[in-house]
Amino acid sequence: MPVPRTTLTAVAAAFLALSLPLVVAPTAAAAATGGAVPVARIAAAPATVTVTGEGSAVGEPDIAVVGAGVEATAETTQTALDAQNKAAAALLKAVRALGVAERDIRTENVSLSPVHDYQEGQSTLKGYRAAQSFSIKVREVAGTGALLKAVTDATGDAGRIHSVAFDLDDRRPLQARAREAAHDDARAKAAQYAELSGHHLGRLVSLSEGDTGYVAPMTATAPAEGVGAVPLAPGEIRATASVTAVYELD
Structure with a gap:
């Protein structure tokens, strides 16, 4: 029994409303005139890989x-x-x-x-x-x-x-370097997983920041007497960052 044109239109509209790709069989034109019913199928979602990147940066106190x-x-x-x-x-x-x-x-x-x-x-x-x-x-x-x-x-x-x-008087540049290191670490991990699984690394789908940290040297205490002779060691400042990234695999 031929499928009415209005039915075909409704099916197509439903798939479009759901943002689903509609693939019509080669006989679709014939179906419109009483031939076979069109075949609609959902395209397979691309494979993805989710990784966590960690990074740090150090600087001298100023x-x-x-x-x-x-x-x-x-x-x-x-x-x-x-x-x-x-x-x-x-x-x-x-x-x-x-x-x-x-x-x-x-x-x-x-x-x-x-x-x-x-x-x-x-x-x-x-x-x-x-x-x-x-x-x-x-x-x-x-x-x-x-x-x-x-x-x-x-x-x-x-x-x-x-x-x-x-x-540090301004911690932001050091923290930015830590974020950059975390981003690079995540991408390197994703690229390795893509290679191991026989894929090529595709586009970045999502990126979210995790924990960030800032470690300054421990506060030193000094006695009131003879303090001028006490040697001081400023140490280093360390900033840390982590990100979670999702990449497509081609």
Whole structure:
């Protein structure tokens, strides 16, 4: 029985709506005039390979962040504050004399607290402790040791060096290099799998970023006394990245 033209049109429209390729048998023209019914089939999806790429990049620190401060203890709050203020002013003067910009000096904490002596279960007020801490960014890593010495020389027994952390002022270029390495690693893996399976590597279908990381040298702590003689080792900064890529296989 011949298939009506409207039926053929409806079948074709249904396949197009589903975005499926419609392959019509050579007798399709005859079917329209009462011959065989057209044969429609879905084209096979191309083979794909999914891989994960990992990459990293290293760089030398270009800044150091120094945690420094002053501390003074006295019998009264005013005396403690006066001593702390004097030491803090000396610290800031020494830091500025080395060319550290105002934007790279930040007060982190100011405190004033009582000091007690505990003996035989009893507490006795001995005085008050005033302290102030600063974060100082050194933009010439090689000058970090000189800054530490300048701080301790200027503040004497009131000076405190809490930490030294090396880092990059702008982490983005290093992270970009890690992403590039991860992308290249994924493509190399996909190409190998294509060769092993007797295919050629086709187009990139999808790419998604996974975990990224940033590892800076561990923060170093230094004693307040004799800090000028402490050698410093900046180490290196490492950025990592991972991607998941899907490629077609031709």
